[in-house]
Amino acid sequence: MVASNDNSRSPSKYICYKLSRVMRKVHRYYESNLSQYGITPSQFYVLSAVWERDGLKFKDLAKSLDMDGSTLTSILDRMERLDLVERRNDPEDRRSLLVFLTEKAKQKISEIAHLAEGLDQEIKERFSDEEFATFEKVLEKFSQE
Amino acid sequence: MVASNDNSRSPSKYICYKLSRVMRKVHRYYESNLSQYGITPSQFYVLSAVWERDGLKFKDLAKSLDMDGSTLTSILDRMERLDLVERRNDPEDRRSLLVFLTEKAKQKISEIAHLAEGLDQEIKERFSDEEFATFEKVLEKFSQE
DNA sequence: CACAATTGATTTCCTTACCAACGAACAAGT
DNA sequence: ACTTGTTCGTTGGTAAGGAAATCAATTGTG
Numbered sequence: 001m002v003a004s005n006d007n008s009r010s011p012s013k014y015i016c017y018k019l020s021r022v023m024r025k026v027h028r029y030y031e032s033n034l035s036q037y038g039i040t041p042s043q044f045y046v047l048s049a050v051w052e053r054d055g056l057k058f059k060d061l062a063k064s065l066d067m068d069g070s071t072l073t074s075i076l077d078r079m080e081r082l083d084l085v086e087r088r089n090d091p092e093d094r095r096s097l098l099v100f101l102t103e104k105a106k107q108k109i110s111e112i113a114h115l116a117e118g119l120d121q122e123i124k125e126r127f128s129d130e131e132f133a134t135f136e137k138v139l140e141k142f143s144q145e
Numbered sequence: 146m147v148a149s150n151d152n153s154r155s156p157s158k159y160i161c162y163k164l165s166r167v168m169r170k171v172h173r174y175y176e177s178n179l180s181q182y183g184i185t186p187s188q189f190y191v192l193s194a195v196w197e198r199d200g201l202k203f204k205d206l207a208k209s210l211d212m213d214g215s216t217l218t219s220i221l222d223r224m225e226r227l228d229l230v231e232r233r234n235d236p237e238d239r240r241s242l243l244v245f246l247t248e249k250a251k252q253k254i255s256e257i258a259h260l261a262e263g264l265d266q267e268i269k270e271r272f273s274d275e276e277f278a279t280f281e282k283v284l285e286k287f288s289q290e
Numbered sequence: 291c292a293c294a295a296t297t298g299a300t301t302t303c304c305t306t307a308c309c310a311a312c313g314a315a316c317a318a319g320t
Numbered sequence: 321a322c323t324t325g326t327t328c329g330t331t332g333g334t335a336a337g338g339a340a341a342t343c344a345a346t347t348g349t350g
Binding site: 185187188212213215216219220223238239240241 | 334335336337338339340344345346
Binding site for chain 3: 169172173176202203204207214215217218219238239240241242
């Protein structure tokens with residue numbers, strides 16, 4: 001808490017810096033665990049989102065992940081190379097693409113999701129329930145607006 | 146809160162995803178405001194850290210920002226090109242580098258810091274004091290361990 | 291002293307992220 | 321039908337983040 005006082009020059013007084021630092025840390029934690037499945041955290045988010053709604057539109061996928069289309073394009077490129085997802089044409093709109101999980105991905109995803117839930121559990125255990133609930137509430141509010 | 150329940154498949158149930166999403170949002174907010182000074186959020190963190198301790202060692206800078214050395218190398222490259230920082234040899238260790246702010250940076254940094262404090266203020270105002278205090282406490286705990 | 295091990299910083303490679311510009315396809319209006 | 325405008329996805333550019341390999345300099349050990 002020392003570095004948060006207002007007349008300090010330290011970057012650690014700024015929200016954005018704090019968030020970025022923690023995010024990177026948690027990201028590395030996920031990354032090191034997901035690597036045994038040969039995927040990255042971002043690829044895992046895409047897998048989860050497509051698992052939730054197989055065959056959804058590219059643009060809806062991007063929107064649901066709050067991700068720029070061009071970022072998703074390159075992630076899907078790699079995931080297609082890894083045989084995790086498949087892009088198919090949308091019969092209703094020739095500009096649009098539909099995204100599907102491959103059989104390979106369908107077989108792996110629930111195990112991976114289980115692992116990720118375990119990682120979350122380990123993180124949560126470091127805090128009190130209320131503390132963490134408030135933390136998540138604030139995050140939720142952030143991403144809504 | 147809907148998406149956080151445990152039997153959902155949505156990526157938004159995972160801490161790492163939530164953090165990344167919020168972080169990106171806040172990052173974009175900072176980015177759009179800092180761009181008037183021609184710098185990025187990460188460059189701003191470096192400026193702040195060097196402003197706090199001018200002439201610190203490269204490795205200490207990287208450590209204090211919890212940043213990989215290779216990342217810092219490329220950020221400093223750009224910042225040197227922008228005439229914001231300067232690398233000098235460490236007289237005590239020829240492997241080591243010392244990092245200094247340029248005059249140009251010294252003149253701009255306090256104004257930029259003031260802007261950033263304003264951005265933080267605007268964010269804070271969206272939450273209750275306790276709520277946000279807990280949020281920051283959790284972030285703090287995260288980055289300590 | 292000499293040699294091995296470690297440290298400091300850079301380079302290269304890969305992934306993510308975003309913006310701006312683009313071309314193709316669709317929609318709306320006249 | 322034709323033109324105008326919009327939407328969809330990709331491409332190309334830049335920045336950041338990190339892992340691994342590398343080189344030079346320093347430290348440790350025999």
